Amino acid sequence: MLIYCCYAFHALADETRLRIVHRLSEGEQCVCDLTDTLGTGQSLLSFHLKTLKEAGILRDRREGRWVYYSLNFEALEEIEKLVGSLKAMNGRLQAGLKCCE
Amino acid sequence: MLIYCCYAFHALADETRLRIVHRLSEGEQCVCDLTDTLGTGQSLLSFHLKTLKEAGILRDRREGRWVYYSLNFEALEEIEKLVGSLKAMNGRLQAGLKCCE
DNA sequence: TGTATCCATCAATGAATGTTGATGGGATCT
DNA sequence: AGATCCCATCAACATTCATTGATGGATACA
Numbered sequence: 001m002l003i004y005c006c007y008a009f010h011a012l013a014d015e016t017r018l019r020i021v022h023r024l025s026e027g028e029q030c031v032c033d034l035t036d037t038l039g040t041g042q043s044l045l046s047f048h049l050k051t052l053k054e055a056g057i058l059r060d061r062r063e064g065r066w067v068y069y070s071l072n073f074e075a076l077e078e079i080e081k082l083v084g085s086l087k088a089m090n091g092r093l094q095a096g097l098k099c100c101e
Numbered sequence: 102m103l104i105y106c107c108y109a110f111h112a113l114a115d116e117t118r119l120r121i122v123h124r125l126s127e128g129e130q131c132v133c134d135l136t137d138t139l140g141t142g143q144s145l146l147s148f149h150l151k152t153l154k155e156a157g158i159l160r161d162r163r164e165g166r167w168v169y170y171s172l173n174f175e176a177l178e179e180i181e182k183l184v185g186s187l188k189a190m191n192g193r194l195q196a197g198l199k200c201c202e
Numbered sequence: 203t204g205t206a207t208c209c210a211t212c213a214a215t216g217a218a219t220g221t222t223g224a225t226g227g228g229a230t231c232t
Numbered sequence: 233a234g235a236t237c238c239c240a241t242c243a244a245c246a247t248t249c250a251t252t253g254a255t256g257g258a259t260a261c262a
Contacts, residue, residue, distance in 0.1 A: 006116050006119050009111075015104065030208085042210095044251060064260070065259050085126075087174065117220090132240095133238065147241080148220080150240095165229065168239065203262100204261105204262085210256085213254090214252085214253095218250090228239085228240100230237080
């Protein structure tokens with residue numbers, strides 16, 4: 001889980017990719033729409049989409065000439081769970097309890 | 102918020118740093134303890150601690166010769182909020198509603 | 203069949219980053 | 233004051249990564 005999140009964090013640790021994710025949080029989009037919206041070169045955008053996809057954060061779906069990308073709900077949940085678990089242990093210790101895992 | 106989380110994600114996008122964060126989730130520790138636990142060189146560990154601190158994820162506190170590091174609860178909450186908001190919008194669209202921001 | 207569109211891949215370049223070893227600064231102890 | 237311990241910083245190197253432009257593959261349309 002730590003290792004997976006390491007990949008996921010790396011995928012999210014880029015301004016262009018975060019903007020992509022933010023756009024896709026509004027719903028699935030094809031590459032050409034993202035190119036227009038983000039003002040990025042098509043080649044570069046494709047590289048970032050691949051990075052996000054390989055990290056499990058995006059899914060893709062082909063429809064004719066177009067490829068649609070969308071967020072992978074489960075990946076976001078994994079990240080949220082990890083961060084939450086760190087917080088949880090922190091909170092327990094702040095309350096004077098011990099970690100039992 | 103996106104920009105801040107970009108820095109935070111970058112800080113977390115490293116296996117050594119994730120292990121540091123995981124250790125510190127059990128409570129604050131001084132650098133020499135972390136050096137023993139993680140088996141990392143002292144110089145390298147100091148570099149990673151600085152990276153995490155500059156991203157706002159860690160706090161440090163000096164006590165005599167020792168410097169103690171601990172997690173910054175607020176930073177983790179920011180990350181959790183961002184990831185959660187992405188999920189939330191995604192969910193709304195899956196339910197057929199529109200994003201109104 | 204030929205052309206146009208959408209997208210991925212490749213090669214090349216420059217910048218950023220992780221790692222190591224050596225040095226130095228600050229605090230404690232004798 | 234001198235020695236020792238904890239930690240940060242510096243220089244140097246190798247590696248990774250973002251970016252760009254060119255090429256190619258797949259699909260749709262005339």
